Amino acid sequence: MKNKSKNKNILILGGSGFIGSNFLNYALGQGNNSDNNDFSSSKLQHRIIAPDHKELDILNVGQLSDIFKDLSPEIVINFAAHRDANSAELQRGDMQGSAWLTNVKGVENLSKICKEYDSFLIHISTDMVFSGLKNNPGPYSEKTKPEEKAEKLSWYGWTKAEGERVLKYNASAIIRVGNVTQALYDLKLDYVGKILYLFDANKLYPLFNDQYLSLTYIPSIFKVIETLIRKKIKGVFHVASRNIFTPYELGEYLIKKMKSKTGAIKGVSMGGYLRIAPHRYPQYGGLLAEETSKLLGVKLLDWQQIIDVFVEKMGAIPNA
Numbered sequence: 484m485k486n487k488s489k490n491k492n493i494l495i496l497g498g499s500g501f502i503g504s505n506f507l508n509y510a511l512g513q514g515n516n517s518d519n520n521d522f523s524s525s526k527l528q529h530r531i532i533a534p535d536h537k538e539l540d541i542l543n544v545g546q547l548s549d550i551f552k553d554l555s556p557e558i559v560i561n562f563a564a565h566r567d568a569n570s571a572e573l574q575r576g577d578m579q580g581s582a583w584l585t586n587v588k589g590v591e592n593l594s595k596i597c598k599e600y601d602s603f604l605i606h607i608s609t610d611m612v613f614s615g616l617k618n619n620p621g622p623y624s625e626k627t628k629p630e631e632k633a634e635k636l637s638w639y640g641w642t643k644a645e646g647e648r649v650l651k652y653n654a655s656a657i658i659r660v661g662n663v664t665q666a667l668y669d670l671k672l673d674y675v676g677k678i679l680y681l682f683d684a685n686k687l688y689p690l691f692n693d694q695y696l697s698l699t700y701i702p703s704i705f706k707v708i709e710t711l712i713r714k715k716i717k718g719v720f721h722v723a724s725r726n727i728f729t730p731y732e733l734g735e736y737l738i739k740k741m742k743s744k745t746g747a748i749k750g751v752s753m754g755g756y757l758r759i760a761p762h763r764y765p766q767y768g769g770l771l772a773e774e775t776s777k778l779l780g781v782k783l784l785d786w787q788q789i790i791d792v793f794v795e796k797m798g799a800i801p802n803a
């Protein structure tokens with residue numbers, strides 16, 4: 484341990500990204516999120532430092548070393564990732580590609596320096612570390628080990644699985660999420676928002692009617708992070724809906740609620756798609772979050788309840 488008199492600093496990586504930027508709004512009490520009232524950096528008496536990618540690259544050991552020397556952060560939250568699964572797939576097998584480097588090498592760098600400075604690392608991961616194959620189906624609990632064969636996962640999922648393994652759970656917590664949503668954020672990046680956005684643009688493709696997933700409500704991720712900041716519990720945590728959906732039934736439910744239309748969504752089986760790209764998407768996926776809910780006191784919601792909140796909030800946005 485380099486610094487025994489630890490500062491109350493929280494260092495955030497990937498704070499300009501989709502989830503990270505919204506966490507910053509939440510933590511700093513900004514934004515239009517009514518769920519954020521009971522969290523503020525001042526209540527926690529922490530100082531939040533969120534350098535952007537240019538200021539701090541997790542692949543740059545010198546930059547990491549300088550900032551840790553300066554801040555000796557008590558908590559480090561890693562939202563930084565190569566998250567675009569399509570571009571990651573083009574890098575399959577390439578250990579010099581940005582997906583491998585960011586999701587594995589960068590995480591290893593963070594893990595090492597957090598150990599050196601005794602910083603508690605909270606790392607964000609994904610449901611894509613599980614295959615979702617019929618012979619090993621989800622929903623997966625917090626205790627399930629990530630897939631150990633690269634050929635059973637997308638390249639993105641494989642790099643995230645390897646990223647979890649390099650952490651070795653030393654002074655760290657892993658939070659797995661998947662299909663994240665919360666109205667008010669960028670609709671195109673939001674799992675539910677994207678369906679609505681494409682529907683409104685008349686560009687919605689048929690949705691899978693035999694893929695099984697869970698939905699993650701973004702404010703629940705923030706609650707988990709907030710509790711982990713306070714309690715520093717090591718281990719693996721899941722943030723997911725209490726039940727499983729197919730994209731088709733979720734789309735139908737959303738459009739019925741938003742537009743009072745039924746039968747507006749086309750469904751399609753994954754079958755043909757899986758023959759071309761067998762491991763790009765999990766079919767029988769999803770996360771179970773009961774252990775996390777019990778341990779951290781985070782309320783579990785059904786996916787329909789998450790959509791109901793989404794619809795209610797969208798209704799409150801002018802011109803939505």
Ligand SMILES: NC(=O)c1ccc[n+]([C@@H]2O[C@H](COP(=O)([O-])OP(=O)(O)OC[C@H]3O[C@@H](n4cnc5c(N)ncnc54)[C@H](OP(=O)(O)O)[C@@H]3O)[C@@H](O)[C@H]2O)c1
Binds near residue numbers: 561662
């Ligand atoms: N969004 C989802 O649907 C979803 C679902 C499941 C899991 N997750 C996980 O949640 C986490 C956050 O995802 P997100 O959707 O917020 O991702 P995102 O929008 O793509 O943001 C990623 C962030 O990481 C930064 N970054 C990339 N490489 C970096 C590096 N080498 N050093 C420092 N910063 C770097 C990016 O900065 P620049 O843009 O400036 O490069 C950006 O701020 C990831 O771990 C992801 O795997 C997300």
